[in-house]
Amino acid sequence: MRPPTRPGRAGRPPARLAARFAAVLAVCAATAVRPDAARAQYAIVLPAGDSLRFELPEVRRMLDTTRALRRNLEEDPRVLYRIGFRDPVPAEAPAAAWPWHAVEPASDSVVDLQMPGNLREASRAYENYAVIRMRTIRSRDPDAPCDSLVAWESEALSAFADGWIVARTLFGGPPYPPLDAVPFARAAGHLEALAAEGRSRAVGACAAAWVEAHPEAVQAWLEWREDRGLAGPGEAAGPGDDGTPDAPAGDPGDATGAPVVPRWEG
Numbered sequence: 418m419r420p421p422t423r424p425g426r427a428g429r430p431p432a433r434l435a436a437r438f439a440a441v442l443a444v445c446a447a448t449a450v451r452p453d454a455a456r457a458q459y460a461i462v463l464p465a466g467d468s469l470r471f472e473l474p475e476v477r478r479m480l481d482t483t484r485a486l487r488r489n490l491e492e493d494p495r496v497l498y499r500i501g502f503r504d505p506v507p508a509e510a511p512a513a514a515w516p517w518h519a520v521e522p523a524s525d526s527v528v529d530l531q532m533p534g535n536l537r538e539a540s541r542a543y544e545n546y547a548v549i550r551m552r553t554i555r556s557r558d559p560d561a562p563c564d565s566l567v568a569w570e571s572e573a574l575s576a577f578a579d580g581w582i583v584a585r586t587l588f589g590g591p592p593y594p595p596l597d598a599v600p601f602a603r604a605a606g607h608l609e610a611l612a613a614e615g616r617s618r619a620v621g622a623c624a625a626a627w628v629e630a631h632p633e634a635v636q637a638w639l640e641w642r643e644d645r646g647l648a649g650p651g652e653a654a655g656p657g658d659d660g661t662p663d664a665p666a667g668d669p670g671d672a673t674g675a676p677v678v679p680r681w682e683g
Contacts, residue, residue: 542580
């Protein structure tokens with residue numbers, strides 16, 4: 418025979434359980450009122466106030482891509498990545514922080530990756546760029562036209578943007594406006610112009626040719642970044658880089674063998 422139920426307790430859940438149930442109902446009610454409340458969103462904001470927002474599935478996709486490229490960097494027996502960190506690079510003088518200065522291929526199988534010491538959380542962005550850059554060096558047609566060289570460099574920059582977004586939104590990477598601008602440039606369709614202006618050694622003399630052939634794209638890029646108070650990528654990196662050591666005189670360039678670079682005017 419069952420013991421009698423205590424008066425006042427029959428059919429009533431414990432007070433703690435009831436409180437938890439009420440909290441769950443409150444969350445469900447809030448979500449019903451605001452369907453987007455349950456969606457995690459991440460944002461990067463430029464000093465001028467422009468913002469890029471990403472929902473969790475998109476950031477997860479970028480994270481998966483970054484992890485896959487990291488495995489390639491660690492496991493590909495055909496390429497040696499010599500990784501380290503250099504002195505911090507201030508945002509006021511960011512030239513050395515751009516990925517084409519941090520990633521320096523010595524051959525088609527050896528590359529130095531020296532990242533700014535103040536951007537360690539963003540190492541995955543530089544690694545993304547390095548892997549795509551080396552894939553291009555190992556597989557590209559040596560007679561490819563200039564448009565192709567610039568397009569390949571913009572693909573490497575897009576991989577950099579994925580890693581940068583992951584670093585900034587998921588791993589606490591600090592704001593760094595010059596490189597925060599890369600995802601914005603991609604969203605606005607300006608990565609090829611950025612690649613040409615950056616004068617990456619991956620592009621070499623083709624930077625000038627691309628600028629001459631695409632004046633409208635150049636002007637749109639210049640107006641876009643000037644409207645936001647963003648500086649250009651900085652100084653040229655030096656002799657042309659086609660995945661081999663510094664090119665000898667006589668490679669495409671001026672009379673001294675140095676690559677021709679565009680002059681940018683606002």
